[in-house]
Amino acid sequence: MATNSQEDDLSTEAAFETVLEKSKRILDLEKADFMLRWDSDVMMPEGGGPARASQRSSIAAAQHRYRTDEDLGRALKILEDAELTRDQVAIVREVRREYDVETSVPSEVQDRISEVTSGAHEDWKRAKEAKDWSAFAPTMERVVDAWAEWADHVDPDNDPFETLWTKRSGYHAQRYVDLETVDQIFDTLREELVPLIAEIHDSDADLATDAFTANDPYDVDAQHSLCEDTLDLLGVDWDRARLDEAPHPFSYGTQYDVRISTRFSEATPMVALQGVLHEFGHTAYTHGLPQDHYGDPIGEPRGLGVHESQSRFFENHVGRSEPFWELFMPTLREHFPQLADVSPQEAYEAVNQVYDDNYIRVEADELTYHMHIILRTEVERALVAGEIGVEDVPEMWADKTDEYLGIRPENDAQGPLQDPHWAGQIPAFITYTIGSVLAAQLDAKMREDLAVDDLIRTGEFEPIHDWMTERIRRHGQRYRTDELIERATGEPLTAEYFVDYAREKYGELYDL
Incomplete structure (x- = not known):
């Protein structure tokens, strides 16, 4: 039978592997979305917008699911007091930060953001070509409202603009500059x-x-x-x-x-x-x-x-x-x-x-x-x-x-x-x-x-x-x-x- 120490060590090792596995899934999805964004501006035919919006929305939803995964939450809990290397501490710190933020946001709010922003880029392109802000304004209003609601869930007692600046997840995050x-x-x-x-x-x-x-x-x-x-x-x-x-x-x-x-x-x-x-x-x-x-x-x-x-x-x-x-x-x-x-x-x-x-x-x-x-x-x-x-x-x-x-x-x-x-x-x-x-x-x-x-x-x-x-x-x-x-x-x-x-x-x- 394994000793408690051995069990703890195994639990810590397995927990960290779970964090790595979820992190890789999240980042693979983010990079796939990058390629879809690149394609929409460089290669995609003009009529491809509706399908592309749906694809990017699905990717955003999948990222949110991985960021809030129950197994990830359990792994992060195990690692709270674990002895880790410097690099492991950094990895866990960054994954935990996104987990804490994302789990504070109801899935319907996150889905709304994905739905609104996935097609907004194509709306912007059409409005810019027409030089008409009013053509983009309804989309912009939905973007602002969706993110304001997100900020209210993440930190309801804080200035929502500051929350949006400091608490975002993924590539667009700017952490640790107040x-x-x-x-x-x-x-x-x-x-x-x-x-x-x-x-x-x-x-x-x-x-x-x-x-x-x-x-x-x-x-x-x-x-x-x-x-x-x-x-x-x-x-x-x-x-x-x-x-x-x-x-x-x-x-x-x-x-x-x-x-x-x-x-x-x-x-x-x-x-x-x-x-x-x-x-x-x-x-x-x-x-x-x-x-x-x-x-x-x-x-x-x-x-x-x-x-x-x-x-x-x-x-x-x-x-x-x-x-x-x-x-x-x-x-x-x-x-x-x-x-x-x-x-x-x-x-x-x-x-x-x-x-x-x-x-x-x-x-x-x-x-x-x-x-x-x-x-x-x-x-x-x-x-x-x-x-x-x-x-x-x-x-x-x-x-x-x-x-x-x-x-x-x-x-x-x-x-x-x-x-x-x-x-x-x-x-x-x-x-x-x-x-x-x-x-x-x-x-x-x-x-x-x-x-x-x-x-x-x-x-x-x-x-x-x-x-x-x-x-x-x-x-x-x-x-x-x-x-x-x-x-x-x-x-x-x-x-x-x-x-x-x-x-x-x-x-x-x-x-x-």
Whole structure:
């Protein structure tokens, strides 16, 4: 007969195997949903929407069942006081967190969210094409109501917006960055960037802002080839990635298979190029996650804010740097000979111009970008709090755009329909600013260890990847977000490094 100790050991081992098995099922379903989302934007025929919505709803329902499985609950109970390794503790912590949240939500509420959000993306695409917010408003109202009800079940005594920010499950979760930290970062950016943008608009500096647009058109096939060469230069592993066109750039996948997308404009190659630089950062993070932990939380990214730090690092701290354009102009000229007379300095100035009339977030410069994020978040908070109705969104959006950027959208496609995120998520945009300020913090720390500009100038990206993998990528969800950031940079998340970077860079560009 086994001793009690042996029985306990066996029970602990079996319980942990149950946690691993359920985790793998949940994550396999999530990745399958990624592929369905990729297909809907890249390959699916126009009439495929209704079936696709049903398929994605079924996957969401199956994920919820696994997250709330009774066997999983029993296993987590057994592991409460068990002696576990560091990695086992992290895995159990993350699975338990989702189990506790998901079991607090009635199945009919979860089913309603799945039903509403599964078809919302197709509704958004049709409304955006028609430039008509009213065509999407009923869907948006259902999304807001469903998530507000979810938040009320998860934590009825808390601000529902904060619950939605801190308690979500799956890929879209942003754990362990509290709303107070977000508010502090937003306050700093409002205080520092709004007057800096105003100074720039008043500057007499003469930047080569039309270096690319004055030489259009740009063949789309040539742009696609340029994007492939750019990914080669940065170090993409084509055995585990592919590039396609989509209405809105994204990167979804696993350590073994990442789907990258961008979009093209014949007026300038920068729309596609900056999209690819951004999505490459996401891809590099995903490829850098430990393969031996595929299917458990350590093989998963540490939230969208950290994920975004990787994409914003490559888009901005690499792709908008002087050394990059010294390296990259010969490649660009090979694809587009009409740029033969454009110098690296002129290209650098063109990609860093601060626009007077930027309406589109994904095409925004580094400074006005955050005003886009802040205005969207203020709209979200007003919606969740019931301070406005969905029919009021275009007006509030226009007023906030006027307040922060001095412009008003010409139509709803330039306004609240420009992003697809509200088809499934609220809040949907905070992570972009979290990622940007973290990218600047990581960049500052990296420069203590590496000659970053020299590496970029010579196209030697491997040391940069090694540094990011050691500090961020290989850890997955081993550490809480706040702990990961402190381990990587030596201090808590702050906007100060981004502000210093912005002042120095744009002060020099605009002779401030």
